[in-house]
Amino acid sequence: MSTQMEADVHTISPEMPAMFDGVKLAAVATVLYVIVRSLNLKCPTAAPDITCQDTPLNRYLLKSCPVLTKEYIPPLLWGKSGHLQTALYGKMGRVKSPKPCGLRKYLPMQDGATATFDLFEPQGIHSTGDDITMVICPGIGNHSEKHYIRTFVDYSQKQGYRCSVLNHLGALPNIELTSPRMFTYGCTWEFSAMVGYIKRTFPQTQLIVVGFSLGGNIACKYLGENPANQERVLCCVSVCQGYSALRAQETFLQWDQCRRLYNFLMADNMKKIILSHRKFHGHNSLKEYYEKESCVHYIHNISVPLLLVNSSDDPLVHQSLLTIPRTLAEKKENVIFALTLHGGHLGFFEGAVLFPQPLSWMDKVIVSYANAICQWEKHRPQCQKEK
Numbered sequence: 001m002s003t004q005m006e007a008d009v010h011t012i013s014p015e016m017p018a019m020f021d022g023v024k025l026a027a028v029a030t031v032l033y034v035i036v037r038s039l040n041l042k043c044p045t046a047a048p049d050i051t052c053q054d055t056p057l058n059r060y061l062l063k064s065c066p067v068l069t070k071e072y073i074p075p076l077l078w079g080k081s082g083h084l085q086t087a088l089y090g091k092m093g094r095v096k097s098p099k100p101c102g103l104r105k106y107l108p109m110q111d112g113a114t115a116t117f118d119l120f121e122p123q124g125i126h127s128t129g130d131d132i133t134m135v136i137c138p139g140i141g142n143h144s145e146k147h148y149i150r151t152f153v154d155y156s157q158k159q160g161y162r163c164s165v166l167n168h169l170g171a172l173p174n175i176e177l178t179s180p181r182m183f184t185y186g187c188t189w190e191f192s193a194m195v196g197y198i199k200r201t202f203p204q205t206q207l208i209v210v211g212f213s214l215g216g217n218i219a220c221k222y223l224g225e226n227p228a229n230q231e232r233v234l235c236c237v238s239v240c241q242g243y244s245a246l247r248a249q250e251t252f253l254q255w256d257q258c259r260r261l262y263n264f265l266m267a268d269n270m271k272k273i274i275l276s277h278r279k280f281h282g283h284n285s286l287k288e289y290y291e292k293e294s295c296v297h298y299i300h301n302i303s304v305p306l307l308l309v310n311s312s313d314d315p316l317v318h319q320s321l322l323t324i325p326r327t328l329a330e331k332k333e334n335v336i337f338a339l340t341l342h343g344g345h346l347g348f349f350e351g352a353v354l355f356p357q358p359l360s361w362m363d364k365v366i367v368s369y370a371n372a373i374c375q376w377e378k379h380r381p382q383c384q385k386e387k
Contacts, residue, residue, distance in 0.1 A: 040080040064372035075351035082313030085344025093147025098154040113179035115190035118144035126160030137215030143167035186293025216241030224298025235305040246290035311343035
């Protein structure tokens with residue numbers, strides 16, 4: 001009996017290591033497959049998909065902004081994942097972020113609120129020799145102290161631009177609210193007050209309007225609300241906005257691309273800001289709020305050159321929303337819509353393999369486009385300017 005058992009043991013035991021090796025190999029293969037799939041390592045890189053009409057200005061802009069027509073290459077190991085690009089932007093903003101020195105301004109509003117913005121003077125002469133100011137509206141709950149804003153401001157200053165950055169009402173933790181409201185998705189009052197101050201203080205300056213995410217909605221809504229708001233504005237650039245809050249709200253309830261999780265995280269951040277002040281902005285209904293706050297109802301009124309930039313793998317902006325800028329660019333000759341394969345939400349990191357560069361593709365695109373617009377405006381005939 002014992003002899004038979006020993007024989008069975010000797011018969012089975014040599015096969016056991018081979019079986020375990022097979023399980024380990026299968027586990028490793030599964031992990032590698034999940035990594036490749038989740039990081040989209042097999043996905044190709046490409047130049048942005050450009051939608052615009054064939055006009056002399058658009059041809060000039062695309063020729064003068066090679067960064068818009070060349071292949072955007074994100075960091076090899078993780079840059080093709082929109083989630084990681086978005087997470088890295090949200091957690092870190094940028095690497096080796098500079099600390100530009102600005103002057104904080106306070107503007108009393110008619111309803112008792114106090115708008116604040118930071119003013120950064122240029123660190124050199126602009127290539128055209130003109131006085132040009134970038135008026136910048138950051139993303140949701142953001143302000144001039146965020147790393148991605150600091151990086152962009154520093155780069156713009158070195159290119160000869162003055163920069164004026166709105167601090168969203170209630171976003172700065174050390175600034176108390178002075179009225180029963182904070183910033184909303186599309187309220188343009190504070191941005192308008194900042195732009196008005198710049199125009200009065202620097203009567204010779206021309207403006208480049210720049211908006212990031214929620215700030216892109218505010219910037220476009222501001223320009224489209226009143227034709228007078230476009231006076232002395234050379235162009236507008238909007239990056240990673242959703243265009244319609246009403247349509248975006250429906251997509252945020254879906255689990256596709258973990259959008260519902262992102263909705264929870266953004267709502268939680270907004271709750272923290274609200275609870276730190278407990279002051280609100282009144283609307284009769286949620287639908288009315290979304291309708292009134294969205295730039296989709298105003299953006300077609302913008303006549304100055306307009307660059308709209310989005311990413312296909314942005315987990316916050318559903319693909320269905322991108323029909324808005326694409327249709328606008330097809331119908332209006334002053335609009336260029338650039339859609340990248342990768343970049344996430346306000347990520348657009350560049351780098352070789354693992355570590356991203358301090359300056360992002362997004363920073364380069366905005367400044368390159370602004371430079372081209374300034375050169376076009378400088379050299380086109382006076383009769384065209386008057387027209």
